[in-house]
Structure formats: structure tokens, C-alpha cells
Amino acid sequence: MSSRVLVLLLTVLLVAFPVAGQVEGEESLSTPPSVENSVAFSFPSYQLHTESTGEGLLEGVATSDGYFSLSYMPDFSIGSLTFQLDLKIKGNVTIDPFKLSFDFSDWQMPTKEEEMGSGEYSLSLFKHYTRFIRSIQYGQRYDKIYIRYGKLLGITLGDGALINGFFDRGVGVRSTRPGLDLMIDGNKMGIPNAGFEFITNDIYEPTLSAWRIFTRPLYEYTDLPTFSRMQVGLSFAMSPEREEGESAALGRKLIALDFSLPLYQWDALNLDVFANVLLQTPDVKTRQPAIAYRYGIWGHSKSIFIFNASITVPTIGYYHAEYFASDFEIRSQEELDALHVPLGTTHLDAMFSLNFARQGVYLRTKLVSDYTNGSYHNHRFLANARIDKRFLNIVSLDLSYEKLYPTTTGEGFFSGLGTLRNVVVGASAVVKVKPYTFDIGLSILFDESARSTYKLDTAVRISLL
Template sequence: MQRMHYRACLLFFLVLLTVFLPLSAEDMDSSSEQVQLTDNSTVSEETSPQQQSGESPSNPEGSLESDTSPDLDQSSPDGTLTETPYLPSTSDSLLEGMASSDGSFSIAYKPDFSIGNLSFQLDLKIQGKATFDPFDLMLDFSPWEMPEREEDEIFENYALRVAKHYGSFIRSIQWGQRYDSLYIRYGKLMGITLGDGALLNSYFDYSVGYRESQPGLDIMLDGNLLGIPNAGFEFVTNDLYEPTLRAWRIYARPLYEYPQLSLFSDLEVGLSHASSPRQGEDDEPFGREMISLDFSLPVYERDFLNLHVFTDVLLQLPDVQNKQFGSALRYGLWGHTRSFFVFNTSLTIPTFGSYYTNYYSSDFETRESDETEKLRLELGTLHFDGTLGLNFTRQGLYLSAHMESNLTDNDFHDYSFIANARIDKPFMYIVSLDLQYEKLYPTSTGEGFFEGLKTLRNVVLSSTTVIKVKPYSFDIGLRAHFDENAEPTYSLDTLVKISIL
């Protein structure tokens, strides 16, 4: 009887919620109570609202509880937007809730809007407690209240704390696309390549998952907007308030006023810097300080495709673990088609000290010291690598592949191939996905690069995903490690939610 009372309270609250949230009648009919199969015996409710319209839903019965407008939220392969300008659109909004047996509940609504070049995702929360006998519904809006100012707290620190508090309601805000004249993204960093990829190459912020965000910032600015032609600036940080990664690049074409120099009038010179700031006065930084001076010449420039040959002079400053400078030269080809397609391929030659390749990879915060040591290039070793990324930013879909190998004394070794697929917005039946394929080539196997790709020897497959198929929802974490004989070792972590009326 008590459970029936609780369900009645929860249903009443959801009815009230539809007054304030843009849920269609079809969504509420499909809403149901979800039982989370865990030891704490909690009950949760998860639905995903469709757009309100006079038309019937495009998804058939039993499909994912979200509907993407075919006209207002699409991007073409070159990264340009095709939605009707200045018409707001909502897509892939997600409503998540959790309730406990004592009547306490919390609701998180995560809408996704686009208005012209502006798109944003919010994370709005309501919590409270409901009882039936006697009936009472208490809403707790304390998370929405402005934090109190402490005694002797200076205004700058207080304003920063307030901004951080209300910034937690924002999953992301984005203006434009990468490589536009002006591009700004606030939120979790996804697929960031800085310049030709010398310091940051297809970087993802893996420190937070789908249901979490982080106040990262990525800015690309064309100097023409400031009256400085043939120049530009880019800034990247994974957290505005407590960064573990901060990088920037400035570039210019110093000879653009001398067209008689033909090809060299388009020479682009850039200076990049990446570092891992300290979190406190007594804390050590996560990573090394790195500097790149790059020179690039365009070999093909069109609106849909840009190709450049480049030369980088690389410098790594000493850190606590390694007191020695490191330097290297890097040569290669890179290009992009707006934000959709980005690639680079290069040859790196260490010239002095200890130089580490791909130092600021996506896992640099959790990487073990022995794994970092494997990135160090010995003098006399040539390092070959190539990276390709496909970014469907409007759909939250990112694909990337990275290949590398070392050459020492005319012998190729330390092959590596890593492919990633990441979905960070609801997509068909998938709410989120992080899938990685990693192929290693130990020296003892003697496998060639392409030969090794045909086998499962020394392969690691890992995946974390949330899949929703009515009336079930699956949170799945899977890892499969195949040894030198292709014998697998599995580890599986699942959470199943079952809908009941």
C-alpha cells in the first residue's frame, strides 16, 4: 500500500512537471517507473521528450524516447549548418529522474537547442520530497539560490564562485564551427587539434562522462575581426576554474604584403604553448610545459578543403621527474574541411635530450609513469604518425584513428593503431558511447603493421555505453583483452533498468 501511495505521488509530480517542460502527450504516455537493479533498492524514472508539434511522432512504437527534427538540426559533411536561420530547434532532450523509497526525488532536464549559429545544452535540476498520507509535495530550490558571501571574502573570489555555481547548469554553449572566423565553445572538450597537431592532436576530455560536463573553453578567432588581416588566435583549456590543461596558438602570415614573393607570401608562422597548471601552490603540475614554433605553406586552399605542408621546431621544458630539456623537429602534411574532417601525418626527429611524442593525449591525467616513458624518443629514432578525425558536431558523433611507428637502425618497431568512436548526445538507441580499439605490436611477435590488423593478437577493446530500448535501459562497461595467442580476457560491468507501469 505504501508503494502505491509513493507511485501516486510520483505520478502527480510528473503531471505537474509537464506544465513547465516541453513534453508531448506521447512522451507522458510512454513515461513509466524504472526500477534500478542495485543493492540500494532505489527507483528511477527516465524519459526523453519529443518536440511539441501537431504531427505524429516519427519514431515507431518501441523506439528511443527522443525525436530529432529532420529540418532544424542537421550539418552537412563540410561542417556547414543547414538549419533555417534564427529558428530555434530542440532535439535529443533528455529527462532523467531518481526517487527513493522515502519519497525523496530529483529530476534532471537536459534540453538541447539551436538558434542559427548558436547551440547550447542545459542541465536543469529539481529536487524535493513527496508524501501521500498526509499528502505533501515539497520542492527544494536551494541549488538554484545564489551562494552566500563569506565574511572578508573579496568580491572577485565571490563573483567567481557564483559564476562557477550557475555555470554548472550549462552542459555546453557553442557559437559557429571550428575554423570559422569566430568559434567559441564552453563545455567539455571534444576532438581538439591545435594547429597541425604538434601539441594537441584529436584531444578528448575523458575525465568526465556523458551525464557530466566540465567548464572547458575552446576559442578560434580570425584576426580580420579585429582589423588584423592574415593572423589569428586559438585558446584551449579543459577547465576554466581548475585547469589541468591549458594551450594557445597565435599565427600570422608576415609576408602577405609581398605578393611578388609568390608562394612564400602565404607562409604561415605560428607559436603554440601547452602546459598543465598547478592546482595549488604546493601541488605539482600534471604535465610538462611544451612549446612549438611552426612554419606551414598552403598547397591547396578552398572553402571545403585546406592542405598545408609544415615544419615544427619543438621544445619540452624540464619537469620534476625529468630535469632535462627535450627538443625535436617535425615535418608533415595536415589539412581540414571546416570542422568535419581533420587529419595530419608527420615525421618527428628528436634532436636533444628527452622528447616525448603525443604527450598531451586524452589520457595524460591518468597515464602511468611507465606508459609515459614509452612515449620518449631515443636520439637516432624516427617517429612516424598519422591522425584522422571525423567530427559530426551537431549530432555529437566523433570518430578518430591514430597510427604510429618508430624507425631505428632501418628497423620499424613499436607499431600502434588506436581507433575511437564517441557519441556524446542521444543517437538512435544509444544515449552515449565511448568505444576504443587498440592494437599493439610487441617486438616478440614480429608482426607487420597491416598483417597485425587482420588478427586479434594483442588487441584491447573497451566500451562504455548507455543503450535505451523500451522498456529497458542498459548501462554497459565492457573490456576485452586479447593476448599474443588471441585468447580473450573479459571484464563486464552492467546496470539494467526495467520499465513498469
């Protein structure tokens, strides 16, 4: 039996039969020591027959006091199911006298408290063991049935009225999160000419939950094929309120009523025009609801290419554009206020994204501008690249580029793209070039004269194998 099969069998056994009992040295290993003065090591990756969708990554960290941790991240598929796991074993070793002990506390069943009911304890067990799952995916977005458990990456809900090209930046690049993205064609539930989508960034403690339902009310008018395929949808997105004194206001609920009319439908491309009525409820900082209407064009080529372009016109209240942007959990109140679109201003935006889910590569560009009293202003150009699986020598990557156009510069939109004035670049990456692994954090700020300010954080680890 090959070594890769043995590794997979060992994984199954560890999940199915958690180690019980006291493990030698468990008390001293309950809190991992600092990784200062540590050496990291990696073993050759395993490839799983023809069902592999990538390379499994086996990494380890060892410290000078004898603590070690092994992390195996296999990536494989079974039929339409794709798995990414993150399996960890830790322990301690001493040389004189030689002593090796393992800490299996992460694999042991959690203790059931006396006041816990069976349902609550079952949820605790599920939450405990799903920590080892980075993602599970069935199908692809826009399939008849699509389910993905894991961190949200490149999510657009419907035509993008509420959620548009969303990446979960509430956790680190290499960290996972128990999010859920679900799309179901109504025919699979016995409800023809309808559909449903649901997303949440955390099934246990969500800070974002959203859904969309749609129907085709004119489906019986087959002699008018364009109108018979018209969709009428209702979308909803929300986040819980934060405690008073926190940096950014949450708690606002977003509702969108959308009408989508297909211009072109083909197996490889769908193109629609749409109109939305948008409602934003009050939150902890904004006591007045907001209403706007939005119209534009959107489409997708299967799940790989998604795009939309729209015009949004606020009519009542204090309206925020991109309320649920990728950084909504970590932005400041000042950054939230910058998303305000005043009454009398028209907001224009366009988004293009490429999603190579099997390779873990996601690319997005966004163009934004405002129009007031016959002039365009507040231009922004944003580009993001995200790598969630090992790609060539890159283990993970989050790269962002943002070009701002203050009115004082007088730059035109396209001419400004050729300069570095008012540009912000940020990157967080893990790059592996044997025998080294580099953890890189970089931010570059260019002012109005294109003078740069750099901030660079790096950590270098040595790979023994």
C-alpha cells in the first residue's frame, strides 16, 4: 500500500476514533510555547491518485525547548466533492534522556458539562471537529446545486446589489472560517422557475448573513422567450450590532428588490440588464433609513468570470455604497463614513472578477466614481489578487492595489492609472523557496507627488526537507 494511502487512512482513523485518556506531558503542552528561535520544516507533498486537485502540504514548527507541531493540509476530490483539510498533531521531545510525547487534546472529545443537553453537546462536538476542515465544496457556483463550507471567497449575491465580489478579510489569509455558501435551483426542490441562495461568513457566530430568492413569474409566456425568463428577486443581508464604543457601526439591514431581464443566454455566458430598489435600515450610528434605486448590466461565464456595472441613485436618507465590502469587520468609522453617497449624487461602479476555485486563485478589479452637478469626482480603482491554495511557490497571498483621485490633483481617470500618485499597495504572503519559507507583510503608500512610504515585515523559516 502506498504511503499516501496510509496517510489518508490514518487521517480517517484519527477523525473517527479520537484518542481518549490522559496523554503524557499534556499539562505542559496545553498552551503552545512561543515560536521564537524556532525552525520550521516541510516534507514532500503527497498527491492522491487521479482525484487530487492540488498538492497536500505537510509543514511543521519546532522550538528550542522541544515543542513541535505538525500540520498536514491535503487537497483532494471525490466525484463532485472537493476537500481541503488542516490536520494538526503536536507534542514535545527531549534528547537527554530521550523522551517523545504527543498531545492529542485537539482530537479528544470535549467534556460534556452537566447542564448541557444532547443537542447542545452534539453541536459542540460538530464545532470541535470541523476545525480540521478548511473547506468542503460540492459543484460550482451557478450549478443546479452548489454547496461550499469554508471561508467566503469571491462571493457576488445576484447582480451584486448587496454583496459584490466579497472576500472574507475578517480573519488572516492562512486562517479558515466556518462560512457557508449555498445555491439551489428550485427544480431540485420541486419548485420550478425559482431559486435560492444563502451565505454566512460563520455558521456559529456570524457577522454577515445574506440570502436571495427569485422566481420567473412570466414563465408561461413561452411565445415571448425574453420576458418569460425575467427574474424577480428579493435579497436580504444583515450583521449584528456591535457594542457601544466599537470602531465601526454595524447592525444595518439591507434589502433589495431586483428585476433582471436576460439579453443573452448561452451555455458559457449569461448577460442580463437589471433594476433594483434598495433599502437600508437604521443602525447604531445612523437613525434614518435610506432608499436608493440602482440599474445596470451584469453577467457571468459559469463560475469563472463574473461582472457587473451599475448606476445607483440615493433618494432618501443616509445611503452607504458597498456597506458589506470585504473589510467591513475591520474598517473604522471614518472609513465607513467615506462610503456615504449624498443625496443629489449618482454613484457609478463596475466590477470584474475571475475565480479559479480549484486552483484557489481569485482576481478582482473594481472601478468607482461619483457624479454631481455635471462633474465626475471621487474616482477609485481597486485590484485584488487572492491565492488560497499553494500555487507554484506561493502558499498564500492577499494582494491589493488602490488608486485614489483627490480633486486637488485634477487627474483624469485613465491618465491617472499611469501614475503612482495617491496609490496604496498592500500585500500579505507566504512564499516557499526551499530551503526557506518567507512570511511577508508589505504596505506602500504613495502621496500626491508619488513619494513612497514603505512598511515591510518579514519572517524567514528554514525548511529541513
